[in-house]
Amino acid sequence: MNDMKNVMVKMGLDAWNGYLxxxxxxxxELSDEQLNNEVSPGRNTGIYLYGHLIAVHDSMLPLxxxxxxLYPELEQPFIKDADKSGHTFPxxxxxxxxxxxxNAKLATAFATLSADDWFARHMSVSEEDFKxxxxxxxxxxxxxxxxxxxxHYGQVVFLQGKSE
Numbered sequence: 001m002n003d004m005k006n007v008m009v010k011m012g013l014d015a016w017n018g019y020l021x022x023x024x025x026x027x028x029e030l031s032d033e034q035l036n037n038e039v040s041p042g043r044n045t046g047i048y049l050y051g052h053l054i055a056v057h058d059s060m061l062p063l064x065x066x067x068x069x070l071y072p073e074l075e076q077p078f079i080k081d082a083d084k085s086g087h088t089f090p091x092x093x094x095x096x097x098x099x100x101x102x103n104a105k106l107a108t109a110f111a112t113l114s115a116d117d118w119f120a121r122h123m124s125v126s127e128e129d130f131k132x133x134x135x136x137x138x139x140x141x142x143x144x145x146x147x148x149x150x151x152h153y154g155q156v157v158f159l160q161g162k163s164e
Contacts, residue, residue, distance in 0.1 A: 005119060009139060015143075016149075019149045019150050027096070030156075037159055052078040054071065055074035055075055060106060060145060064109070064138050070105060119134075122136065122138050122140075
């Protein structure tokens with residue numbers, strides 16, 4: 001059974017790292033001006049999606065029991081509120097640093113987790129509920145956040161063709 005857990009964790013981490021690297025490369029290739037464009041008319045801007053992904057990844061730290069958020073101030077403008085809510089967002093160069101720091105901290109923390117750790121409950125589910133719903137584990141969080149990342153990657157790709 002432990003071999004199967006190891007395989008499943010490796011598959012999850014490979015998918016996460018693949019999309020994380022792909023998305024990071026895309027953000028690195030986009031100019032600050034391109035990031036200020038909407039991905040399509042009336043939709044989110046690249047800068048908002050960048051901050052949103054950073055805030056979501058940052059929130060994984062406490063959710064997975066891996067530490068406190070590095071940038072809790074990003075939750076309001078990038079998770080709770082919409083892009084056009086009137087917030088002044090950090091400039092792209094600041095977000096580029098935040099992206100690297102948050103994802104480096106996650107990578108370091110992920111490296112410490114065993115397969116059994118990944119199948120343990122995440123911090124938003126009680127021990128009692130987890131007994132009845134063992135799928136509410138840390139690996140499931142990773143998988144759902146990978147899907148989330150992939151979805152927003154698909155939106156940000158549309159910025160490549162936008163003129164600066």
